[in-house]
Amino acid sequence: MRVMLDYTKQEQWKNGFGQQQSPVPLNTATAQAAVANHLLVWQNDIEGVSLSDKEINFQMNGHGHAVLEQRPYQFQQLHFHAPAEHVIDDDQAAMEWHFVFQDAAGQLAVVARVAHIGAPDPVFEQLLTQFKPHETVTLKQLLDVHAELPATGPVLRYLGSLTTPPLTEGVRWYVAQTPLSVSKGQLARYHQLFEHPNNRHLQALNGRPVLQTKLN
Numbered sequence: 001m002r003v004m005l006d007y008t009k010q011e012q013w014k015n016g017f018g019q020q021q022s023p024v025p026l027n028t029a030t031a032q033a034a035v036a037n038h039l040l041v042w043q044n045d046i047e048g049v050s051l052s053d054k055e056i057n058f059q060m061n062g063h064g065h066a067v068l069e070q071r072p073y074q075f076q077q078l079h080f081h082a083p084a085e086h087v088i089d090d091d092q093a094a095m096e097w098h099f100v101f102q103d104a105a106g107q108l109a110v111v112a113r114v115a116h117i118g119a120p121d122p123v124f125e126q127l128l129t130q131f132k133p134h135e136t137v138t139l140k141q142l143l144d145v146h147a148e149l150p151a152t153g154p155v156l157r158y159l160g161s162l163t164t165p166p167l168t169e170g171v172r173w174y175v176a177q178t179p180l181s182v183s184k185g186q187l188a189r190y191h192q193l194f195e196h197p198n199n200r201h202l203q204a205l206n207g208r209p210v211l212q213t214k215l216n
């Protein structure tokens with residue numbers, strides 16, 4: 001039997017790794033300004049293909065290419081946390097979206113976007129509408145997610161981990177400061193499907209540098 005991940009017992013999750021865990025509190029005033037051209041480059045082929053029930057949330061599986069810090073990656077999936085995991089300047093958003101990328105060596109990078117309550121999001125709407133409990137459904141059309149990927153504004157980056165077991169470290173995090181929005185109604189529908197919070201508690205930075213880079 002599959003056991004659903006229990007966030008009320010997360011202090012018992014086994015962290016067989018080190019001192020570079022995620023999520024972390026992010027402070028824009030103390031982040032180190034770092035200029036980088038072409039930090040996040042999205043190819044045209046990044047799209048959602050299917051939608052899976054992960055019990056704690058849903059996950060859009062997809063394909064496509066990106067170049068992050070001059071390294072090639074493939075888009076794997078987009079999943080959701082409510083409330084947000086990263087806390088930016090003491091502000092915890094209603095949601096956080098994780099775009100997961102993997103390079104040819106299996107190395108992971110996660111592009112994170114917080115979402116506040118506001119205008120409805122069209123991609124989230126498609127996922128809410130097409131979701132089927134306990135199934136992986138093929139989306140009716142390939143879902144273009146470029147409008148959800150950060151293209152402007154500052155991005156905070158640091159080296160961390162997966163935020164669910166096995167909590168593997170060596171994950172490159174890119175947390176966009178420019179938020180997305182979902183409507184109150186969309187978040188309510190999401191919580192009808194997934195009622196429990198699925199945010200891991202904040203982890204200590206332990207001296208890790210946080211860099212802030214403005215996208216072109």
Ligand SMILES: [Zn+2]
Nearest residue numbers: 079081098163
């Ligand atoms: Zn996540």
